[in-house]
Amino acid sequence: MSQASGGPEIEQLIQLLSRLPGLGPRSGRRAVLHLIKKKEQLMIPLAAALDRAVAAVKVCETCGNIDTVSPCTICSDPRRGESGLLIVVEDVADLWALERAGIGAVRYHVLGGVLSPLDGIGPDDLSINQLVGRASDYKEIVIGVNATVEGQTTAHYITDRLADSGIAITRLAHGVPVGGELDYLDEGTLSQALKARTKF
Amino acid sequence: MSQASGGPEIEQLIQLLSRLPGLGPRSGRRAVLHLIKKKEQLMIPLAAALDRAVAAVKVCETCGNIDTVSPCTICSDPRRGESGLLIVVEDVADLWALERAGIGAVRYHVLGGVLSPLDGIGPDDLSINQLVGRASDYKEIVIGVNATVEGQTTAHYITDRLADSGIAITRLAHGVPVGGELDYLDEGTLSQALKARTKF
Ligand SMILES: [Zn+2]
Ligand SMILES: [Zn+2]
Numbered sequence: 236m237s238q239a240s241g242g243p244e245i246e247q248l249i250q251l252l253s254r255l256p257g258l259g260p261r262s263g264r265r266a267v268l269h270l271i272k273k274k275e276q277l278m279i280p281l282a283a284a285l286d287r288a289v290a291a292v293k294v295c296e297t298c299g300n301i302d303t304v305s306p307c308t309i310c311s312d313p314r315r316g317e318s319g320l321l322i323v324v325e326d327v328a329d330l331w332a333l334e335r336a337g338i339g340a341v342r343y344h345v346l347g348g349v350l351s352p353l354d355g356i357g358p359d360d361l362s363i364n365q366l367v368g369r370a371s372d373y374k375e376i377v378i379g380v381n382a383t384v385e386g387q388t389t390a391h392y393i394t395d396r397l398a399d400s401g402i403a404i405t406r407l408a409h410g411v412p413v414g415g416e417l418d419y420l421d422e423g424t425l426s427q428a429l430k431a432r433t434k435f
Numbered sequence: 436m437s438q439a440s441g442g443p444e445i446e447q448l449i450q451l452l453s454r455l456p457g458l459g460p461r462s463g464r465r466a467v468l469h470l471i472k473k474k475e476q477l478m479i480p481l482a483a484a485l486d487r488a489v490a491a492v493k494v495c496e497t498c499g500n501i502d503t504v505s506p507c508t509i510c511s512d513p514r515r516g517e518s519g520l521l522i523v524v525e526d527v528a529d530l531w532a533l534e535r536a537g538i539g540a541v542r543y544h545v546l547g548g549v550l551s552p553l554d555g556i557g558p559d560d561l562s563i564n565q566l567v568g569r570a571s572d573y574k575e576i577v578i579g580v581n582a583t584v585e586g587q588t589t590a591h592y593i594t595d596r597l598a599d600s601g602i603a604i605t606r607l608a609h610g611v612p613v614g615g616e617l618d619y620l621d622e623g624t625l626s627q628a629l630k631a632r633t634k635f
Contacts (some may be wrong), residue, residue: 243504245501251484252481254477262456262457265553268527271501271527284447287447288445292471303441306587327441403495
């Protein structure tokens with residue numbers, strides 16, 4: 236065991252790739268062998284793409300989206316503001332899933348997680364103050380956090396914080412299965428969930 | 436659909452990562468989000484490791500192993516030659532699996548695949564001539580190709596080519612399940628398979 240596979244540079248690449256979600260030590264090794272076999276078509280382009288992405292990636296200071304500009308393309312698109320809809324999601328993956336579903340010209344707010352007292356995650360660990368700060372620019376806040384216990388606790392906390400603002404607060408309702416995660420839903424379900432949103 | 440997730444640099448990174456074995460479009464996106472979240476701890480080190488590996492990786496001109504020197508560390512280690520054993524495998528992944536199993540100080544020959552007339556893969560597409568050329572430096576050639584139809588066809592072809600050489604030809608036998616692939620076997624099975632090798 237533990238003999239190096241092909242030198243320290245290769246061993247280190249295997250170890251880092253193994254830490255990606257969906258990969259492990261064995262699939263990390265297979266990925267590296269695949270990269271080396273496809274050196275010109277895949278490995279060199281991937282190395283270049285990673286370097287470019289490292290240099291370009293920015294977290295949007297307004298909404299928490301990941302883009303190459305901040306404010307992000309969505310936040311700086313005036314048509315996105317006209318709907319008056321701000322959808323609150325846990326994670327950038329959820330924002331991207333809603334965008335892929337083509338749900339319309341809306342804006343987003345990425346919380347960066349959910350409240351979880353057991354894990355020591357309180358309101359100040361999420362972007363809830365920033366949400367409260369920008370909410371008044373919108374007609375309606377649509378809570379799109381996942382239907383987990385922590386997600387629903389977070390939704391209630393946000394609703395309480397915005398209770399006196401007079402802004403309509405709704406949630407994605409129809410079609411989101413209990414315990415399900417937005418990022419795993421198909422586009423039709425997500426579109427339905429927005430259309431059938433209900434009042435908190 | 437098809438809306439870009441966070442700019443062309445990010446979109447391109449997702450597309451390239453999605454082409455790794457074990458990943459797809461969804462897990463590629465998740466991997467990229469994970470990388471961006473762990474920019475300092477994972478994304479930047481991975482970019483640097485890829486650049487280093489691109490520059491360092493070499494295919495061993497003797498055996499086909501992947502290393503950062505050619506001839507590789509195994510081929511240039513004189514103790515590896517003393518056993519007189521040369522194990523023939525399909526793929527570098529198989530070589531690495533045998534090395535992880537700690538099967539002893541042996542040498543290898545990576546064929547780069549198996550004979551497959553239907554896919555147009557003939558002897559000249561594999562490193563069979565190179566194997567025949569170096570076989571006389573060894574006392575015994577152990578055929579360690581996978582127990583598939585193509586693998587066994589390849590084993591017989593190699594045996595025929597070496598028939599007049601007087602070199603002992605054996606195969607990994609005990610413990611390798613029919614239809615199984617070396618890279619998925621545990622170390623004990625692989626060690627057993629070498630110990631119980633049988634004559635062709
Ligand atoms: Zn933004
Ligand atoms: Zn070698």
